[in-house]
Amino acid sequence: MKAKVKEKENGKGTEIDVSQVSKITLGEVYGVSRSIFELSGSVPSMKGKIIYALTKNEAILEKILTKADNDRGQMLKNYVKLNKDGSFKYLKQNEDEIAQGHQPVLDYKNEKGKQEAAIKIQNLMEAEVNVDFHKIDMSVFDNLDIAPSRNTNIGLFIKYLVSETPIVRIN
Numbered sequence: 329m330k331a332k333v334k335e336k337e338n339g340k341g342t343e344i345d346v347s348q349v350s351k352i353t354l355g356e357v358y359g360v361s362r363s364i365f366e367l368s369g370s371v372p373s374m375k376g377k378i379i380y381a382l383t384k385n386e387a388i389l390e391k392i393l394t395k396a397d398n399d400r401g402q403m404l405k406n407y408v409k410l411n412k413d414g415s416f417k418y419l420k421q422n423e424d425e426i427a428q429g430h431q432p433v434l435d436y437k438n439e440k441g442k443q444e445a446a447i448k449i450q451n452l453m454e455a456e457v458n459v460d461f462h463k464i465d466m467s468v469f470d471n472l473d474i475a476p477s478r479n480t481n482i483g484l485f486i487k488y489l490v491s492e493t494p495i496v497r498i499n
Contacts, residue, residue, distance in 0.1 A: 349460045350488055354396050355453035360488055361389045363481035370478040377468050384462040385489060392457055403448050407441035408434045463491035 352360070364382050368374075374382075409417040418432040436442040469490045476482050 349458050351456045352459050352488060353453060354392070354455050354457065356484055356488070357389055357392050357396070357457065357459070358453075359481040359484040361386070361393060363479055363485040364389070366479040366481065367472075367474065367485065370475055371472050374472065375468065378464060378472065381462050381464045381468075381489070388459060388461065392459065396452065400449060400452060403452070404434070404445060407445040408436055459488075461488055464489050466490055466492055 364386055368382060404416065411417050417435040419435050421430060421432065436445065469486075474482065479485070
């Protein structure tokens with residue numbers, strides 16, 4: 329991780345924001361994004377600073393995930409059967425599968441294509457990108473009432489978004 333220091337005048341003095349550029353896999357980007365979503369829905373209340381940081385990070389991650397989803401979609405077009413409108417065809421589910429909450433399964437052209445697609449998607453998810461996260465100060469994070477069982481990706485959230493080094497502000 330490389331630290332970046334940004335100084336700006338804010339009317340109350342100079343603020344120094346220490347942010348860090350992290351190398352992160354696309355798979356981890358999905359995990360961090362999911363964690364932000366889960367955290368937003370599971371914590372009863374949050375202070376403005378954490379909401380601000382989550383919103384900034386959501387915007388950063390959304391750009392990356394939109395591109396990754398487009399790349400994945402283009403890749404899958406070679407392996408999955410398509411409907412007349414160009415959308416992906418899915419295998420039919422029975423009522424039990426639907427009732428149990430099973431996710432729809434893509435209808436691949438053949439088994440070999442399914443295997444090739446799985447390898448390409450795995451490679452895509454392991455690709456690294458540089459992300460300039462808006463870090464959350466540990467003191468702000470400490471005040472959250474988090475239920476780890478409701479946030480399965482909290483470890484990724486902590487790894488990439490929580491700063492153990494205090495974020496310095498000069499007033």
